[in-house]
Amino acid sequence: MRFAIGTDHGGFNLKGAIMEFLKSKGHEVADLGAYRMEPGDDYPDFAAAVARAVQSGQAERGILICGSGVGASVAANKWKGIRAAVCHDCFSAHQGVEDDDMNILCLGARIIGEEAAKECVGSFAGAKFSGAPRHLRRLEKVKGMEKDRI
Numbered sequence: 001m002r003f004a005i006g007t008d009h010g011g012f013n014l015k016g017a018i019m020e021f022l023k024s025k026g027h028e029v030a031d032l033g034a035y036r037m038e039p040g041d042d043y044p045d046f047a048a049a050v051a052r053a054v055q056s057g058q059a060e061r062g063i064l065i066c067g068s069g070v071g072a073s074v075a076a077n078k079w080k081g082i083r084a085a086v087c088h089d090c091f092s093a094h095q096g097v098e099d100d101d102m103n104i105l106c107l108g109a110r111i112i113g114e115e116a117a118k119e120c121v122g123s124f125a126g127a128k129f130s131g132a133p134r135h136l137r138r139l140e141k142v143k144g145m146e147k148d149r150i
Contacts, residue, residue, distance in 0.1 A: 001027050001028070001060050001061060001125060002027070002028045002029075002030070002058070002059045002060045002061075003022055003027055003028065003029045003030070003059055003060070003061055003062065003063060003125075004029075004030045004032050004049070004050045004053035004054060004058065004059035004061075004062045004063075005018065005019060005022075005029055005030070005031055005032065005050065005062070005063045005064075005065070006031075006032040006033055006034075006046030006047065006049050006050040006062070006063075006064055006065075006072075007033070007034055007046060007064065007065040007066065007109075008034060008041050008042060008043040008045075008046055008065075008066050008067075008072075009034065009037055009038055009039050009040075009041050010043070010065075010066045010067030010068075010108075010109055010110060011064075011065025011066050011067065011072075011107065011108075011109040012034055012037050012065075012109075013037075013109065014065050014107070014109040014114060014117060015031075015034075015065055017114050017117070017118065018063060018065070018107075018117060018118065018121055019031060021118045021121060021122070022121065022125065025122070025125065027125060030053060030058070030059060032046060032049040032050055032053060033045075033046055033049065034046065043064075043066040043071045043072050043075060044071075044075040046064065046066075046072070047064055047071075047072045047075035047076040047084075048075065048076075048079070050062040050063070050064055050076065050104060051075075051076045051078075051079035051082045051084075051104065052079070054081075054082060054103050054104060055079055055080065055081050055082060060103075061103050061104065061105070061124070061125070062076070062084075062103065062104040062105070063104070063105050063106075063107065063121065063124075064076060064084065064104060064105070064106045064107070065106070065107045065108075065109050066106070066108065066109070067108055067109060067110045068086070068108035068110060068111060069086035069087075069088070069106040069107050069108035069111065070086055070106075070108070072084070072106045073085060073086045073104075073106040076104050076106065080146050081103075081143075081146070082103060082104055083096075083100060083101055083102045083103050083104070083142070084102070084103070084104035084105075084106055085100075085102050085104075085105070085106060086106045086107070086108065087105055087106070087107070087120055087124070088107070088108065088111055088112045088116070088120065089120065090119050090120055090122075090123040091123075093105060093120040093121070093123040093124040093127070094123040094124065094126065094127035095127075096124075096127075097124060097127035097128065097129060098127050098128065098129060098130045098135075099130065099132075099135050100135070100138070100139070100142075101129040101135075101139050102124075105120065105121065105124045107120065107121075
């Protein structure tokens, strides 16, 4: 699977471990920044880069890491077709894909440790959307909301 990953200064120290973990599992990873620790950088810039990569098909899924995961999630969800969520447990990480077709996992580096983050990423990477009728119906409603927004 092709992943795009982005992080601001809050998640910078966790990014390398997550990238290596994904690569060790046979995944391709596009690093969309930050490329150095820059305390003044802004999470919306990296959320936009990852969202664009997923939206365009350059990446099948994305991972965003900031301090809490919340800001990155809020910013990423502004993009049409993006379903980003903060998950700090394995159940949510796979269930978000299986039931809700989540395509960007957001992590808070100040909330979750490296090993737990790897477990969440592994659950996210291994999950597939179920396509169950009730989940398809709900997903279509979410997509309809994107059309109706002002």
